[in-house]
Amino acid sequence: MSDKRATEKLHFAASDRPKAQEARAELVKRYGDVDRDEADVIVALGGDGTLLEVLRHTMPDPKPIYGMNCGTVGFLMNEHRLSDLRDRIAVAGPVVINPLRMNATDSSGQSHEAMAFNEVALLRETRQTARIKIRVNGQVQMDQLICDGILLATPAGSTAYNLSAHGPILPITSNLLALTPISPFRPRRWRGALLPYEAAVEFEVQDADFRTVAATADNIEIRDVERVKVAIADDIELCLLFDQGAGLEERILEEQFQY
Structure with missing residues (x-):
């Protein structure tokens, strides 16, 4: 799995916010960019709202989505970092969700x-x-x-x-x-x-x-x-990818101990 992901084709989808657009330009320069239909993994850049929009757009043809927080909340996103993106995706843990x-x-x-x-x-x-x-x-x-x-x-x-x-x-x-x-x-x-x-x-x-x-x-x-x-909708399954040690299950557990 990790060797396969390390060479997968990426598509970058970003919100209209300047931070997200700047991140997309730099990431495309480093890692290249293919059309959504050709991508193996979609990288969503923005906040949770951006990720939700990307999820909706991929429902007809589901692909794994790796989010990076270039927005405000970003609870469903990974840390925004330009380096080592392919390695991060290679070892990211999947979470399957139904809408x-x-x-x-x-x-x-x-x-x-x-x-x-x-x-x-x-x-x-x-x-x-x-x-x-x-x-x-x-x-x-x-x-x-x-x-x-x-x-x-x-x-x-x-x-x-x-x-x-x-x-x-x-x-x-x-x-x-x-x-x-x-x-x-x-x-x-x-x-x-x-x-x-x-x-x-x-x-x-x-x-x-x-x-x-x-x-x-x-x-x-x-x-x-x-x-x-x-x-x-149990007929629709979509996959989110999270960095090791920072998955959705760990985040939800931590959220219960916030005070």
Whole structure:
């Protein structure tokens, strides 16, 4: 594996930020660059948002992705360093992830599909609180949640919006999903649920004409939704590469001891 990766063809995908563009120019000069279709490994330069965009673009033809942090947060990225890139990729550890598939129906009856690697979130659009019915595997688990919103997060995304909303951090190998309310008003003490990886979750927006709600799949937003169905897309597998000793599992573990 390591000998093969050391000679693989690389494609560099960078955000529009100056730091990422400067890094791309230097890396292309050092290591060359091929078209995405010809590449064996894609190197994403930017922050976590850039990596999510690259993941979406590679879904039709999945390739291993090695991210380098030239952005702000970069939780899903490796350290930005120009030297020894081929050697780093050669010994990088793979993590296979599945996205969430969101199917949302808006107030006009139109259906929208989008993929999310971090979370699918429902958020109120106005000053009115959202009122949402929750079904899991076809069974009503909550008749009405009065809240600012609710989200369903993957293990990879559990340290993002989910953590900010006081949801649990999930080990990458946990095969769980985090269902986390955002500023719940009633039931006031409900803090969410851990669901099996294969769970199918459906959100029904109540009084949707007055209490309008938007649904987001990572950074893709659908306005004025009435019904949203979410489940793991187990037919899609994508591979992220992480430096030795700094893999996603280690990062998620360390995040649980931050204070």
